Structure formats: structure tokens, C-alpha cells
Amino acid sequence: MNMTTRVSRLRGDRVTLAHGGGGRAMRDLIEEVFTDVFRPPGREDQARLTSEALQEAGAQLAFTTDGYVVTPVEFPGGDIGKLAVCGTVNDLAVGGARPLWLSASFIIEEGCEIALLRRIAATMAAEAEAAGVRIVTGDTKVVEKGGCDTLFVTTSGVGAIPPGRDIAAVNIRPGDVAIVNGVLGDHGATILAARGDLALSTPIESDCAALGHLMEDVIAAAPGMRAARDLTRGGLASALNEMAAEAGVTVELSDEALPIRPEVRGMCEILGLDPLYLANEGRAVLFVPEAQAEAALAAMRARPEGEGAAVVGRAVTAGRIPVVTKTAFGGTRIVDMLVGEQLPRIC
């Protein structure tokens, strides 16, 4: 172990175009800010990896990618780096894959504070470690002032789906129970408040969380799990509309059962938003056979990221409308797919 404190070779406290030029300044930035924190294997421009989980007969490789452009890049409960790690881990996990490796690509605006990059890299390393994945390869580009807004991060993920596991929306059957792992809309409400142009002050934090461990626990407890989706842009409503269409079922939600904080409900009422469309970054909806619903709920509630788990509805024989909500007064409301844009750059 090297106990000496290394002297930084980075000059100045802001990123310049030279940090993207392919030369010494770029190498210094990448090594000090990213490589020293992520500790990727090897020195070539590619990570070289092996995994017993992938080599097992019948295993599948899962591969996914997401770009992150959230503004502001730091917000209560997280930052763009935490979103990037958790979002890609979740895209792997909700399909039944065990997340293995991430790549991380940064597009940085000239003038961005190096201290900000260090904070975000530290968040990413911590989140990756907690989620049991490694950030193994990356890239850095710098664009001139005004060429992008502070920082964009794109992560891709590789995971292993164990032999015989098949979690997909097409497997949903009428009678299956829909469960979410916690209150809805906290991430969307947090970003909205953090932008500051609404003079809203709320104690809410982003729900941003990695769901890999939770998914493994629930699959162990409810091995008949049909399908899962993480709820990001477009919220629960958009995810359910996609799933219902793919499965050929209708999903009936119970308005009373939807777990939404009073503060989020209140903010939505003031602004004319529907919490079912608010973005989440640590929430998923899972469909399980009715007989396994209690076991799934118990497994979720045993983890911090699932302590607010709740049954929100069920799949029924396909009707004319893919997703509906039953109100407390016996009425039915159509939950359509989001048509336009509720809130730009939420993730």
C-alpha cells in the first residue's frame, strides 16, 4: 500500500479543453479523478474480464445502456453519478440479470469544477461497490463552454442471467399481482424542487437506489416472478402501459393502495401533475403469481430499499383500456401513457 500522499498533477481547479485532447492533461485528469477511484483492471483501452456466471451452460448475457443528463447534477439524495450507476444496475436487475460490470463515459463542459467531478466519481465508486458491480472501463470528452450543460454521464452494464430464468412482460397472466417497492414520485418531486424556480421547499429526497440485491431476494422468495420494470421517466403509468401492451392484459390499479407521500401528492396538486407519471430512480413494479405475492412483499420489506413495498393492483383479462385505476368511490379512471413531456432532464 502506498502511504504517501501523491501530489496532484492537475493544474487549476477547472476542466479545460486540454483535458479532452488525448495528451498528457487528459491522461492526468483520467488517472487522478477516475482511474484512481474506479480502479479498472488492466491498461489497454478495453477491460478484459471473465465470469463463471456467464460461462455456465444456459446462462445469458444481459447488456444495457443509459445516458444521464439530469439538472442539477447534484440534488438531495444523490447526484448524476449515483443515478448513472443505479439506473444501469436496475436495468440489468429488473430483467433477472446479476449485474457484473459497468462502463462509464463522461462528456464534460469546459469550466466544470474538478472538485465536482471528484465528488461524482466517489459517489459512483461507492454505489458500485454497494451494488456488487465494478466500473471497468470508461471515456472522457471535453466540449467547449456552452457545448453541453456541466456534465453528462452514460453508463452501460453487463450482467449474467442464470440458466432457466425468464423475467419478461410477455409472461404476465390475468390474476398476477402488481407490487412496487416503495413510495412513488420522490425522485421527480425532488428534482422539481431542487431546480428552485418554483420556490417549493420540501423535505423529500430522491429515491435513487440500486435494486440488484432486492431483485435477487424477491426472486428467491417468489421464484414464479413474471416480470419487472424499473420506474424512471414516465413513472408507473408509462411502465404499466408498456407492460400491459406487451403482455396482452389490462392492469387495474387501486387508487387507495398507491403509496405516495402527502408532500408529493400536495406538490402535484399545486402544479397540476399526476404522481403516477413522476419519475423514480429506485423503484420497480413487479408482477408475481397471486400465491407468491405475500412472500415477495415480505422479501422486499426486509430490505431498506423495499420497506415501503405495497400491492398496487393486478393484471386482468385484457379490456379496451390497458391501465385503469379504481377510485375509492367505485369509479374507474383511464391511466394513459404520457403523451408529451412532464419534466425535462429528470434523469
Next chain:
Amino acid sequence: MNMTTRVSRLRGDRVTLAHGGGGRAMRDLIEEVFTDVFRPPGREDQARLTSEALQEAGAQLAFTTDGYVVTPVEFPGGDIGKLAVCGTVNDLAVGGARPLWLSASFIIEEGCEIALLRRIAATMAAEAEAAGVRIVTGDTKVVEKGGCDTLFVTTSGVGAIPPGRDIAAVNIRPGDVAIVNGVLGDHGATILAARGDLALSTPIESDCAALGHLMEDVIAAAPGMRAARDLTRGGLASALNEMAAEAGVTVELSDEALPIRPEVRGMCEILGLDPLYLANEGRAVLFVPEAQAEAALAAMRARPEGEGAAVVGRAVTAGRIPVVTKTAFGGTRIVDMLVGEQLPRIC
């Protein structure tokens, strides 16, 4: 086969913020512009894949990523999509991996022309097919006008390194021969001219090309190949400095042997640039044992992307300077690593 012409559901000819919102407009954009062209497998948010090449005992998985921010996004010889596919294929190939799958993530500025996105998606699909890889998963984000510059693309790649193959800079030995697959600096010179603010008009096109097939042919002809790097930002000079440092050798170039077009040389003289630092996007430097150099050259010249292949120098016992050039007059020039920024947003 569906012989009807599908009516586009996209309204208007430019991207709006609604196309990034997670709802119906986003789904329509993704399906029409990207999914219909890339034809990824499955409907879940992750690609699920298997490959015999990866399951072979002793095989390694290669994983790499790169972001592309080139301006202008279309230029003689290519566009940002071609760069994104070729660049990631090349990062896999120069490490000895057979490229299998790519992800593609798009960050789009509000107001971007949908026709531009369609052209770029078509280029990417064609380049991927020619390179023998599939674009299997992707993501789209839209940021407000001014939040980014037209379009950024980030690709990640997964490939398979066959058992026993070990291509890495640390393997380079004194006596090894350095070969490049064609003329240097065309990409950098093309982008410089395409920006138009220098009133330069040149007949040069970008060298952008995928090198997967070439690398396989060369490895078959010269199975002792030590190392290879693609020459991107920072050019041949930066790649050789990195490799020399990792290998613990000095690289001696021969000034006369460097293949550079007279037009590129002329442009560099006018602008005070050094062609050794100009970016390339379809060029690599390979180190092979001297006994296999002729076979490697012949294999490269048999392919269009290697027809300009040339020996440019050799590795020698490490001296004080990592990379030097011998001039025609018997002098020696230091080829240092690029310190600052030669040309922003070249890739």
C-alpha cells in the same frame, strides 16, 4: 414481410422535449428512427444474448466505451454515427477481441432535425453490419435547445477474446517492428477543413473505418503480434508514448517512412500542426516480431482499410526518451506526448 408503407407517427420534422419524456412521443421516435433500423433482439430494456465465442473455456470478454462529440456531426467520409460504431469496434479489435455487440446512447438537442437522426442511424446500421456486430440496446435523451450541441453518441462494445490470445503493450520487445495500416492524419485534417473557419478546401476524407476484419487477418498471418492501438485523439505520437511507457522500450520512428498525404503535410505546415498528433479514426499501430513483419504487412495490404500499410519504426532498448524520430539527415527529434489540446471535438 410487411409490404405496406407504415405511416409515420412522428409529428413535425424536428426533435422536441416531448421526445425525451418517457411517454408516447419518445416511444415513437425510438421505434421509428432507431429500433426499426437497428432491430435489436427482444422488448425488455436489456438485450439478452448468448455467444459460443464467449462460452469457450479460456475465452475472455472485452468491454469498452467511448463518447463522440465531433463537430460538425457530418463530414466528408463519415458522420458521428460511423465514428461511434467504428471507434468502439476498433477499441475491441486492437485488443484482439472479436466484436460482438454494441450499445448506442444518444443525447439529442431540442430542435435537431429528425432527418439527420435517420441518416445517422442508417450509417450506424450499415457500418455495424459490415463490421459483423449488432447494435442490441440503446437509449435516447433530449435536452433543451442550448443544453448540448446537436447530438452526442456514446457506444459501448462487448467482444470475445479467443483463448490464449494476449495482445497488450507490455508484450512489446526491443526489435519488434511498428506498422500502421495507412496514411496518417486524414481524419483530423478533414474535420479541420469541414469546420470552414479556416477557408481551407481539401479533397481529403476522414479515414474512419472499422478494423475488426483487418485485425483478425493480421493476427492469422502474424500470430506473434505483440500489441496494437487505434490512433485517435493525440494521433500516432500519443499512442506510441503510452505504449513505450507501458512496455519499457523506446520507439524509433523513421521520418521518411511515415505515410502522410502531401495535402495533410501542407495543411499542417500552414497551421503549425504536427501530423503525428492529428487524429485518425481508421488507423492502428501494430507491433510484431521482425520475422513476421512481412506477413503482417501483406495481410494488411490485402484489405482496403490496410492498402496503405507501412513500417514506420521499431522498438529498441529503452533510452531516456520514449519516442524519437530519425530524420533523413541523420538527426533525432523527440516525439513527446501531446501536452494540451490540438483540436477540440475531433471525435
